Structure formats: C-alpha cells, structure tokens
Amino acid sequence: MHRRLLSPALAILVLAVTSLSAARAQYAFVSLHPAGFSLSNAQGVSGGQQVGFGKWSDGHKHALVWNGSAASVIDLHPFLPADYTDSEAWSMNANGDIVGRALNSKTGGWEAALWKRVKIPGDFNGDGKVDLLFQNAPAQQMAVWYMNDITRLNDARVVGGAYVTPIQQVGWNCVGSGDTNGDGKPDCSSRTIRPGS
Secondary structure: OOOOOOOHHHHHHHHHHHHHHHHHOOOOOOOOOOOOEEEEEEEEEEOOEEEEEEEEOOOOEEEEEEOOOHHHOEEOHHHOOOOEEEEEEEEEOOOOOEEEEEEEOOOOEEEEEEEOOOOOOOOOOOOOOOOEEEEEOOOOEEEEEOEEOOEEOOOEEEOOOOEEOHHHOOOEEEEOEEOOOOOOOOEEOOOOOOOOO
C-alpha cells in the first residue's frame, strides 16, 4: 500500500484553512446599520463599542458609535460646530475618546477631529449614567446604587464593604452627588442630623 504525503507548503495551507474555518465558526453576524441612514460603515472597535459613520438621508456622512447593535447607535455629528457638514469616526481608546475627521464647509477641507468623552458628575462606575449615593450617618457608612437611567443595577455596595438595600434599612438616606470641586470626578455630599437640631 502506497501512502501519499502532503508537501510542507500544502500541509501549511490545509492547516491554515482548517484554522480559518474553526475561527469563522466562533463569530455571529450583527447588523449595525441604523434606521434613517442609506449607508453605514464600522471602522474601529474598543471593548464592546464600535465606531464608524453613516450616510444620512441628506447625503452627508455622520460619525457614529455603537454599543453592539443598530438600536444603540449614537450620532456624534450634532456635537460638531455648525460649520462642519460631514464627519467620520475611525477609532476609540479605552477612555471613550474617539478620533476621526470632519469636513469644514468654510475651507472645503477635511480636518482631524477628536470627540472627548465627557465625564458625568455622579457617575461612580464610569458607564455614563448618574448613580445614587446613600449615607448611613449613625454607622458612618456610604453606599452606591449603580443605575441605568431609572433602573437599579445592583443592591448598593457599601464603600469598602458588603451589599445592602438602603431604602429597606433604617438609617440610610439618599444624599447628593456631583462634581463639586470641578476635577471631573464625582464627589460626595452628606449630612448629619443631630438629635434636637
């Protein structure tokens, strides 16, 4: 019986095709094409977000950012000055800052563009949503509810401790949060109620 061996080049090709086939089996197609756009193009990804552009019904390109679905699209074009008619987003860093380009209608030229992510005061976990801060003055504890708009994402986590449900426990009060010193980070406001005051 004669066995035929594969040449080294053919063996590498077979291995590459086998590996490519296995890799394709691990992906699922997701359309990011947003409603109202005649064309869309994703050009970069960072974490679970994608950046690119879409061609709006008026024919102008708008820089876009997605969070894994067409419905999650955010149009970055409204954040440009009025003199810019078209925009494209190319990449995003870990901080959420996006680079691309924008067409200046006054000069007729494309210019480098940067959309800097603005930190939201009161956002303790960095998801862009305002969270709620609670204080238990007698126990000298602070706790945070991470929020998704009006939906609570978790029981409040005591700073440096366990999870609690403040509204259901005595001694907890919702207190303010925001950037009171202008450093771009959430600060805590608290109050102490003393007996007889």
